[in-house]
Amino acid sequence: MVTCCSSADTIFFGGGTPSLLTPGQFEQIFRAIHANFTLSDPEISLEANPGTVTRESLQALRGIGFNRISFGVQSFDDRELQMIGRSHNGDEARRAVEAADEELFTHRIRSAGGVVGPLATVFYRVAVEHVLGHARDIAGTDRA
Numbered sequence: 001m002v003t004c005c006s007s008a009d010t011i012f013f014g015g016g017t018p019s020l021l022t023p024g025q026f027e028q029i030f031r032a033i034h035a036n037f038t039l040s041d042p043e044i045s046l047e048a049n050p051g052t053v054t055r056e057s058l059q060a061l062r063g064i065g066f067n068r069i070s071f072g073v074q075s076f077d078d079r080e081l082q083m084i085g086r087s088h089n090g091d092e093a094r095r096a097v098e099a100a101d102e103e104l105f106t107h108r109i110r111s112a113g114g115v116v117g118p119l120a121t122v123f124y125r126v127a128v129e130h131v132l133g134h135a136r137d138i139a140g141t142d143r144a
Contacts, residue, residue, distance in 0.1 A: 006036065006037055006038070007037060007038045007039070007040065008033075008037040008038075008039055008042060009039075009040065009041075009042050009043070010042055010043045010044075010045070011033065011039075011042055011043070011044045011045070012045045013045065013046045013047065014045070014046075014047035014070070015047065017047070017048070017049050017052060018046060018047060018048075019046060019047070019048035019049060019052040019053055019057075020052055023057065023060035023061060023063075023064060026061065026064050026066075027064055030064055030065060042065075043067060043068055043106075044065050044066045044067055044068065045066070045067075045068040045069070045070065046061065046066050046068070046069050046070070047069075047070045047072065048069055048070070048071055048072070048096070049071075049072055049086075049087060049088055050071050050072075050073060050088045050092050050093040050095075050096035050097070051087050051088030051089075051092045051096075053069075053096050053099070053100075054099070055095075055099040055102070055103070058096075058099050058100055058103045058105070059103055062103045062104065062105065066105070067104075067105060067106060068105060068106045069100050069105045069106075071093065071096055071097060071100075073088075073093045073097075074086055076090040076093055076094060077090055078090050
């Protein structure tokens with residue numbers, strides 16, 4: 001048990017698609033965090049599947065205090081996304097990244113495993129073509 005007023009400078013929600021939680025659920029979590037930690041300009045990060053966020057949900061998350069988001073995109077090509085079993089499509093991925101940029105999130109696009117060899121090369125090329133103007137950090141790609 002953490003005693004009141006320990007400090008934290010990073011809060012990370014990842015694994016298992018935490019973006020499925022509602023803003024109201026995150027508000028409850030943040031009340032508990034604020035009751036137990038002193039936060040001084042922390043990085044508050046969320047891993048998200050692009051298909052689980054909307055402009056409205058990103059606005060709400062930003063209002064709660066999130067300032068960084070990491071999207072598991074893998075590709076922007078619908079056929080490739082279908083082939084590797086992703087639940088989002090290329091347009092949803094592009095819209096999610098653009099919305100995160102407009103909401104002033106620091107963000108990155110990551111290839112979350114399963115994309116190697118030629119697909120990784122395609123992912124990198126397509127990511128650069130579609131998102132370079134929006135993404136501040138393209139990370140996690142394997143340039144095979």
